Amino acid sequence: MVAELFQQYVGVVVATVAGFVLVGAALFANRLLAPRQATRAKGLTYECGMLPIGRGRLQIHFRYYLFAILFLVFDIEAVFLFPWALSFLDVGAMAFYEMLLFIIALGFGLYYAWRKGVLQWR
Amino acid sequence: MTGVGEVAAFWILATITVGSAVVVALVRDLVRAVVALVGSFLGVAGLFILLSAEFLAVVQVLIYAGAISILMVFAIALTPRSARDNAETAMRWLALALALAMVGLLIAVATVTEWGPQAKEGFQETASAIGEALLNRYVLPFEVASVLLLAAMLGAVVMVRED
Amino acid sequence: MTLLDSWWDLRDLGHAVAAFLEWLGDRGVPSWLPYLVSTLVGLMALLLWALLSQLFFIWAERRLLARIQVRLGPNRAGPFGLLQPVADALKVLSKEMITPRGADKVLFWLAPIGVVVPAIVALGVIPFGQRMVLADLNVGLLFIVAVSSTATLFVFLAGWGSANKYSLLGAMRSVAMLISYEVVQVLALLAVAVFVGSIRLGDIVSWQGRYNTWLIFLQPLGLLGFLIASSVEVNRTPSDIAEAESEIVAGYHTEYGGIRWGMFQMAEYIAGFVVAATVAVLWLGGWTLWGLEEWVPGWLIFLIKLYGVFFLFIWLRGTLPRLRIDQLMGFAWKFLLPLMLLNVLLAGLEMVVWKETEAPAEVVLPIWAVGNIAIGVGLVVGWALLMGHLRPRNRPARSLLVREVGQIYYRPLEEV
Numbered sequence: 250m251v252a253e254l255f256q257q258y259v260g261v262v263v264a265t266v267a268g269f270v271l272v273g274a275a276l277f278a279n280r281l282l283a284p285r286q287a288t289r290a291k292g293l294t295y296e297c298g299m300l301p302i303g304r305g306r307l308q309i310h311f312r313y314y315l316f317a318i319l320f321l322v323f324d325i326e327a328v329f330l331f332p333w334a335l336s337f338l339d340v341g342a343m344a345f346y347e348m349l350l351f352i353i354a355l356g357f358g359l360y361y362a363w364r365k366g367v368l369q370w371r
Numbered sequence: 372m373t374g375v376g377e378v379a380a381f382w383i384l385a386t387i388t389v390g391s392a393v394v395v396a397l398v399r400d401l402v403r404a405v406v407a408l409v410g411s412f413l414g415v416a417g418l419f420i421l422l423s424a425e426f427l428a429v430v431q432v433l434i435y436a437g438a439i440s441i442l443m444v445f446a447i448a449l450t451p452r453s454a455r456d457n458a459e460t461a462m463r464w465l466a467l468a469l470a471l472a473m474v475g476l477l478i479a480v481a482t483v484t485e486w487g488p489q490a491k492e493g494f495q496e497t498a499s500a501i502g503e504a505l506l507n508r509y510v511l512p513f514e515v516a517s518v519l520l521l522a523a524m525l526g527a528v529v530m531v532r533e534d
Numbered sequence: 535m536t537l538l539d540s541w542w543d544l545r546d547l548g549h550a551v552a553a554f555l556e557w558l559g560d561r562g563v564p565s566w567l568p569y570l571v572s573t574l575v576g577l578m579a580l581l582l583w584a585l586l587s588q589l590f591f592i593w594a595e596r597r598l599l600a601r602i603q604v605r606l607g608p609n610r611a612g613p614f615g616l617l618q619p620v621a622d623a624l625k626v627l628s629k630e631m632i633t634p635r636g637a638d639k640v641l642f643w644l645a646p647i648g649v650v651v652p653a654i655v656a657l658g659v660i661p662f663g664q665r666m667v668l669a670d671l672n673v674g675l676l677f678i679v680a681v682s683s684t685a686t687l688f689v690f691l692a693g694w695g696s697a698n699k700y701s702l703l704g705a706m707r708s709v710a711m712l713i714s715y716e717v718v719q720v721l722a723l724l725a726v727a728v729f730v731g732s733i734r735l736g737d738i739v740s741w742q743g744r745y746n747t748w749l750i751f752l753q754p755l756g757l758l759g760f761l762i763a764s765s766v767e768v769n770r771t772p773s774d775i776a777e778a779e780s781e782i783v784a785g786y787h788t789e790y791g792g793i794r795w796g797m798f799q800m801a802e803y804i805a806g807f808v809v810a811a812t813v814a815v816l817w818l819g820g821w822t823l824w825g826l827e828e829w830v831p832g833w834l835i836f837l838i839k840l841y842g843v844f845f846l847f848i849w850l851r852g853t854l855p856r857l858r859i860d861q862l863m864g865f866a867w868k869f870l871l872p873l874m875l876l877n878v879l880l881a882g883l884e885m886v887v888w889k890e891t892e893a894p895a896e897v898v899l900p901i902w903a904v905g906n907i908a909i910g911v912g913l914v915v916g917w918a919l920l921m922g923h924l925r926p927r928n929r930p931a932r933s934l935l936v937r938e939v940g941q942i943y944y945r946p947l948e949e950v
Contacts, residue, residue, distance in 0.1 A: 254423055255377060256569055260658055260669030261677075262380075263573045267581060268654035272647050272797065275627075279793035282628045307699045311531055313706055314445045316863070318527040320713040321438040322520045323871070327720040328430050329516065330878065331676060332502030334727040337882065338889050339499075344506045345886050347513065352875055354517040358524035359871065365532045368867045370860035376566065402694060403640060409687060429676040437683030441713060444690055448706075498673060498733065 315367055319359075326355050381421055388414030401447045401457050405440055412436045426498040547666055547833060551575055576668045580657055587841075588803045592619040595848050602852035623796070631792035636697030645695055646790065646797040648688030653804035656681045660811045661735050663821050663832040675733040678812060679720055682767065682805065686712045689786055692798075696789035704785030707859050711773060714866035715763040721874035722760035725753055726816050728881040739820030745895050746824055750817040751903040755877045755910035757817045759870050761846075764809040766862065768802055770847055772854040773862055806844060814839035868921065873913055880909065 329351065337344035362368055391410035398404050412435040419428035447455060494500065505513045554575075555568040593608070593616055600607025608615035633642060656678045658668040671677050686709055693705020726749060727733050730741045742748055750757050766773040787798045814820060818839045821832030857865075884906075888898050918924050 254420075254425065254672075255380075257669045257671050258420055259376075259569060260573050260576070261655065261671070263570075263577055264580075264655045264658035264668060265651065267577050268651035269647070271581065271654065272650050275793045275797060275800075279627050279629075279631055283630050283792055285630060287632070307702060309445075309448050309702070309706055311449060313710055314442075314449060315527050315531040316710050316714060317438075317442045317445045319524060319867070320717055321434075321442055322524050323717040324434055324438045324720065325520060326517075327717065327724060328434060329505070329513070330721075330724050331727060331733065332426070332498050332505055334502070334724055334878075334882075335499040335731060335733065336502030336506065337728075338731065338885060340503055340506045342886055342890065345882050347506060347510055348882065349879065350514055351517040352879065354514075354521045355524070356872070356875060358521045358528075359867070361525060362528045363868060365528055367528050367532050368864065370863045400638070402638070402691070406641065406644065406687075406691065409684070413684075425671065425673045426676070429673045429680045433676065433680035433683055437680060437686060437716075438713070440687045441690065441709060444687065444694070448694070496672065 312367075312370065319362065322355065322358070326351070377421060380417070384414050384417040384421065387411075388418065399457055401455050402444060404457055405443050405447065408443070409436050409440050412440070423494050424497050426501060547579075547663065547831075549665065552665070573668065576666070577658075580668060581654070584654070584657060584804055584807060587807060588800065589619040589623075591803060591844060591848075592622065594845075595851075598845070598848050599852045602849070626796040627793055629792040631794055632789070634697050634789050637789065638695045638697075641691045641695035642789075645688045645692035646794045646801075648691065649685045649801040650797045650804070652681045652685045653801050653808060656808045657804065657811075659735060660808070661739055661815060661820060662836050666833055667736065670734065670736045672734050674735040675723055675727060675738075675816075678808060679716070679723065682808065683716055685801070685805070686716070692790070693786035696786075698789055701786050701788050704788070708769065708786055711766055711859070711862055711866075714863055715766040715870075718759050718763040718866055718870045718874055719767060721871070721878055722756040722763065723812075723816070725756040725874070725878050725881040728878065728885055729753065735815050735820075738816055739822060742819045743822040745899060747899055747903070748817065748819040752899065752906055753817065753877070753881070754907050755873060755913060756881075757813070758910070758914070759874050759877070760813065760817075761843075762870065763866075764813070765847055765850060766866075768805045768809055768847075770802075770806070770851055772850065772857050774856065806847060807840065810840045810843035810847070811836075813843045818843070869917060873917060876913060877910075880906070 330348065333344065333348050337348065388411050391407045391414060394407035395404045395411065398407060412431060416428040416431040416436075419425075419431060551572050555572050558568050558571065596618065597607040597615065608618040611617040611621045633639065659671055659674040659677050661667040661670065689712065690705050690709045693701045693703075693708075696702075726738065729749065729752060730738045732738065732741075738749075787795055790798065814836060820839075821836040823830070823835045826835070884902050888902075891898075915924070
């Protein structure tokens, strides 16, 4: 019941805390063992040993944003598909066709993106 | 929701959620604001688990902390440097008043509503129940959601294509 | 699977813990203490196993890669180089953690933590045996994916936080790769959920035990997609663009020194274990082995499968050349994603037909297995032909001399 649910998630919480403890221990061990001397040369950006050329940030391409949106849309589609996968057998044969419609709608979007050439990485 | 553990968990998660949200509003750099927002998302996921809505919790983490946060940082990286400031604006007191009014309204609604019996006891198996609901009763919103997602994809493609 | 009723039954280590907790409970401790103690014991064992496996695999990977590349690999630090990972760890711990001057200190410090912790949390859901799970969640499958996806943002923050253009570029590319292949991963997992009807990892293993089959036979296309997508997710060759030494120095973790870099490596290995464990649980039968788990401990079977999958990853790393970013992205969106969608539809169709015809499992499952393998092979080859990947290229039948190669620039080479 609900109490069992919470008992399961105690494991998750303990694992998270343990992860943080492990990371903290690693950082602490490094703090103990390693030298710490921040000189000016060490703080420079690394560009294969040469002096840095140009400004600090570069302008990123808008293509990354498109892929992020496509990823978001397909992620949400997968999220809709998971409850379907767990219950479509109990609902009946109609459920399969409903999901078919869903996937076709999004497949059309993918096809459109493909044909418009935006999936090509330049 | 009984037991010391659940109450303690609730208060910890509530502190994380609200604290992260306050940090989002107050911090100066936008990318740090997004990181704090991710903390808020994780807190909300924990609150979903306390309400025994497991599926919603993992979906919250998957979609919000996994996809929408990345979308937001990409959008921030694409905005020019001059527009990328989370500094205080002239409208901040009005915004604070509106936020408090919203909080008051939500608290009033939450305490007055007659929640169903299952909401008080907790659900057994949320994912398949959501599936059955989506396929039986709410099949029209389900298909409309697919059209909505299609519209989002088409909009993104139109925005980005180079002809 | 019938377990003996005694705590020293090695086949299920959870039994020993349960017996210990009963002993504790008889002593009259508060009711929440046994659960906390069992969780802590399980967690200690899990972390110990993860770290020891990681040490072993650092050594194994370097030796195996060396043998594949016809050289020896580390053999100086200890017998057969077995202490090499220890030496590596000590070296990494004693290096200075330099922070670049223009770096965003909070994000720079937060990124390695945010990459390691999700990997460790995802380890908690994996069933090592029948009662050896830290947290057998009802939504275990989605949990692994969800937790791994939070690490993606921190990869970006690693690149953004170091004030280095090439770090940022590497981070953006890496994030683009990660998000593209995450869709493929989730859809491959979805097909398994369609077959089993549950997303609880313990249920999936029980399903495979009950029908005495492995899901690899029923979902070969899904496994292929998941393996490829996962090797990209953990940034392994052939897709380690972000961290390849000859590409962009070290991509998003160029500016990280000391244990911060070590944490990125640790995250990669632990994420690799999580992925290999997911493959072993979902497609290779978990801790079942067609009934052999009566005699051999289930966790031993599971670990052998896990290490086998990880060995496959190492093998791929030694054999395949690195792919370019545009090849990778095109492969994900144009090849794997449609195939995974078709795979899900196919799985759904098969389950509907099975339910409608009410045939027994022994008849239906072999048909589905043969059908799925055939359709999988057919889809891969057919889609590749459709995309124009398998077109025969014009290539000369004999090798060219330098003189002839020079002449290509002046007149085209005759088709041989």
